[in-house]
Amino acid sequence: MMELLQKELGEALQACEQVGKELRIRVTPQQLVPVTRLCKQHGYTYPCDITAVDMRTELVLVYRLIAPDSGEQVVVKVGAPRSGARIPTVSGVYGAAEWLEREVYDLFGVRFEGHPDLRRILLTDDWEGHPLLK
């Protein structure tokens, strides 16, 4: 899988590291949808998790895709600014992304472009702020 991604993305693959069963890569937001689609075609059909981490200097969105047959994981990381982030949605690729992206929006304030129903999911609709930011 690593070779496939390196071939497809070439220079655009910002980081690539195999740690145990996880293949951790970092891409730009524009490549997010093509990369996830590629992974899904090659057996990574189980969208285990989508979340974000506030690293103080930036937000890192973490997409964990697992191939159920082999147990191999691809962890796609995307950098985003801490406020005003706009990331393309992957809900067209994986159905689970719809609610997961709503949660990331709710707690971190990341807007997902193209999302069918982007609104708060865990907090009340009139909540101000995004609590999981540091």
Add this chain to the structure above:
Amino acid sequence: MTTHKPEHKPPATIAADLVLRVPGGNWVITTVDSVLNWSKASSIWYLTYGLACCAIEMMCTAASRWDLDRFGLIFRGTPRQSDLMIVSGTVTKKMAPVLQQLYEQMADPKYVIAMGGCACEGGPFHDSYSTVQGVDQLVPVDVYIAGCPPRPEALIDGIYRLQEKIKRTSIRSKPR
């Protein structure tokens, strides 16, 4: 000169005060009290407001080992038919208006038991941004039961205390 506004007394209190003026009236009132209190305390129907982990212990208390039915407590799904609201679990800010609405939908006399640390004062989530630190910020609480979650015996002890509290009331006092 201040005008003294007479305090509004409920009809039961006015009637009881009249009875007290009659010789032997005291005995009548205490007998009526004890009969009414016995019936109220022996048949408290509770609304399971099961929010989180404490709800499971409440369920276990209602099941066969620590049967709650032998105390007269039956689970009702609707607040309209309940006397007691056992708040078991963490109350979040999103849930708070719902809790208040349910409390208002219950008919008098009604009681609230705060079961577990979260309902008493926030519990382990006392510094969270989304929890209400204790259900007594929303509704008046009669009995607090500590624990995380409290054992079924602790819940039954809390219900005993509530029954004792009910038995201390009188028709002369204002209804809750």
Add this chain to the structure above:
Amino acid sequence: MLQSSVRTEQVTLNMGPQHPSTHGVLRLELVLDGEVVVDARPVIGYLHRGVEKIGEARTYPQFLPYTDRIDYLSAASNNGAYVQAVEKLMGVEVPDRAKYLRVIALELNRIASHLVFIATFANDLAATTVFLYAIRERELIMDLFEMWVGARLTQSTFRIGGVTEDIPEEFLPKAREFCALLPKRLEEYDRLLTGNRIFEARTRGVGILPPEVAWDYACSGPTLRGSGVSFDVRRAEPYEAYDQVDFEVVTHPACDCLGRYLVRMGEMRESVRIIAQCVDRLPQGEVRAKVGRVVKPPAGEAYGRVESPRGEFGCYVVSDGGTSPVRVRLRAPSFFHLAALPQMLRGWKMGDVVAILGSIDIVLGEVDR
């Protein structure tokens, strides 16, 4: 002729956060055309306690009891995912005795959780007797845990590096007794429920979840295995002592409520087998690795996954070398199953909503965290 001239409209019915059958504080907005569900919109967040944020304000060992309270019906699985992630970061080697004890705790929790599932599922379908029977069996498991760690529900049996303490002498004979007793009781439930005409009518063919939809929504556990897919984290990525015990992964091809129920019944039988094997083969030794008082994993990230009774429970921990995590993310299976619920509800009647919702066995503590 009369049918076409009668004007009908759709009704939005609120199955509110307080409802005996929602298994917690879930709000379902149902759009009904008569009795048929046209659309269902779950509204969650009524139990959002901000646990992930609290994780950043606690030290690593202090956060462990919080994990018990996420999926409160099977506290050990949440513990298991969290300590797996922290131990991966720290490179801690857990002693063998602790691994077997952990498997015993996990499987006992699995049985306890499935018993609550049977109790509430049957109760929702008006078989209240089974509720009382299943909770009676579950009390035996609570007794075992009380004997071991002192707590019934939120046990915190795990510690970073092992388990909290060794089992007392009375534990193993009682565990063996329990393993001998439970299969007989499960037969009783089979007689009461599985062959029951009313139960079958309400669950057979109801609430279909096709496997493609299940994968797309990242379903796991019995919800996925009830659609015929054999995926179990204990086999996909074995942890603790699961590679050394013998068990079957139970699946059912029907994709309906009955299939999911049968998977859970089968899993309870397999769990009894696993516990019996662990009890017989329990190695001697330490129950906790030497981890310092102050836990400071090196900077990095790790993902721990366990097969909880609901599915894959994962814990993603990011560390910067300090005493508190930078981020603790809890990946809860019920969140995904609830996202797939509207697909399973469309086209069914109002009365089936309760059966379908019960069959996916969600716990709102882990949906909302």
